Amino acid sequence: MFEIDEDTAMYLGIMLMTSGYMLYKRRKRWYNRRWWVRPINQDREQRGAYSNIFAAMRTMDEEEFFKYTRMSRRQFDTLVKLLTPLLKKRSQRKALSVGQRLAMTLKYLAHGGSTSALGWEYYVAKSTAQKVLKETCQAIWRALSPKYLKRPQEEDWRRIADGFHSKWNLPNCVGAIDGKHIAIQAPSNAGSLFFNYKKTHSIVLMAACDAEYNFTLIDIGAYGSQSDGGIFSRVIGRAVETGDIVFPPPEVIPGMAQEMPYYLVGDAAFPQRKWLMRPYPGRSLSLQKSIFNYRLSRGRRTIENAFGILASRWRILRSVMVAQPDTVEAYVSACVCLHNFIKSETCGSRFYCPPNYVDSENNGVVNEGNWRLEMAALRGVGRLGANIATRVAYELRDMLANYFITREGEVPWQYHKVTSIN
Incomplete structure (x- = not known):
C-alpha cells in the first residue's frame, strides 16, 4: 500500500480544504442571488x-x-x-x-x-x-x-506619398504624426502612473495618418505620466529606428540634387530625424525657414483633422472614461478601427466625413471644417523628445526647405502667406 509522509498529508489536506471552501463560496454567491434575471x-x-x-x-x-x-x-x-x-x-x-x-x-x-x-x-x-x-x-x-489598420508596405507608403504630394505639395511624405491624451478616471492603486502634466489622469494615443484622414499607425496605452521621449519611442519611433517599419528607399525629387528619404511630418513636440520632419524652432526666422514651417503645417493639418473627426464622431473620447486602463485601450482601439472601416466605403463616408466636415484650402485660404464647431479637439501631448538630431537629419531638413523655394517646389501663394503671418 502506498504511504505518504506527514508533511505531504498535511499539504494535501490544506489543498482539499481550500478547494472545498472556494467551491462553497462560489455556490453560496449564486444561491444568495435574488433573481436569475432582474x-x-x-x-x-x-x-x-x-x-x-x-x-x-x-x-x-x-x-x-x-x-x-x-x-x-x-x-x-x-x-x-x-x-x-x-x-x-x-x-x-x-x-x-x-x-x-x-x-x-x-x-x-x-x-x-x-x-x-x-x-x-x-x-x-x-x-x-x-x-x-x-x-x-x-x-x-x-x-x-x-x-x-494593417501596417503599410512599400506600395502602400508610395500611394500615401502620392496623396500628400498632390494634396499638400509635400514630396516623399508618408504621413503626419501626433499624440493625444485620452482622459480616464484615476485607476485604483495606480499612484501617479497616469497623472499627466495637465494634472489629470490619462493614457496616450499616438497615431499617424494619410492624406485622406485614415489612420495608418497607432500606439495606445502609454502612461500619461510617461516621459516625453518614452512616449515617442515606445512603439512607432522604435519600430522605425529598428527597421520593423520600413519606408521606401530615398529618391531624387525633381529640383533636388540629392536623394530625399521618405518621411513623416510632426509638430514642434517631436524630435528631428532623417525620417521625421519638424518645424524650425524660434522666432524671427529667415524667409526660407518660415516657408518651410508653413509648408509643413499644411501637411500636419491632416492629423489634426483626423483626430478631430475621430473625437467628434466617437464622443466617448471627449469625456473622462470610467473604466480600467485595459478597457479604455479596447474602447480607443475600436474607435480607430471603426473610423477607418466606415471611411473605406463611399456610402458610409458620405455621411461620416462629408467634404465640409474637414478643413479645405483654396490658394492658401483655409476654410475650417465643421468638426471644429463641436469643440471636439483632444488635448495634445507635450514635447516628445529632446531637440537633438544628427547632422544628416538637419541637412535633410535644410535641403527640403531649399526645395520649397525652387520653381519646382514652391506654391504661388506661400510668399504672401508667410509675410502676412510675420
Missing part, C-alpha cells in the same frame, strides 16, 4: 431599445440610424457578420444577439454616457453592459484591424 429586464424583447427605437431607425430613417451608430445600415449588417464568429454566445439564458451587442457598443462609443444608463436603455444589468462593451470592442479590433 424582473424589469425580463421585458427586454418588448421594451428594450434594440427592439423599439433602434429597430424603427433601422427600417424607417437612415439619417437617424447614422446619427445613432455613425454608419450606414449596410455597414452595420456587414460588421454583424464579421463579429458573429467572435461574439456568438451559448447560455442557459437567452443570450444577447450579436446585433444587440454591436448596437449597444456603437451607441456608447458614439455618444458617451454611463454604463448604468446604457443598461437601463437596453434592459440589461450594469455588469452585463460593461462586459458587452469590452468584449465587443475587443472583437471589433480583432475583426477589423487586420484589414483596415
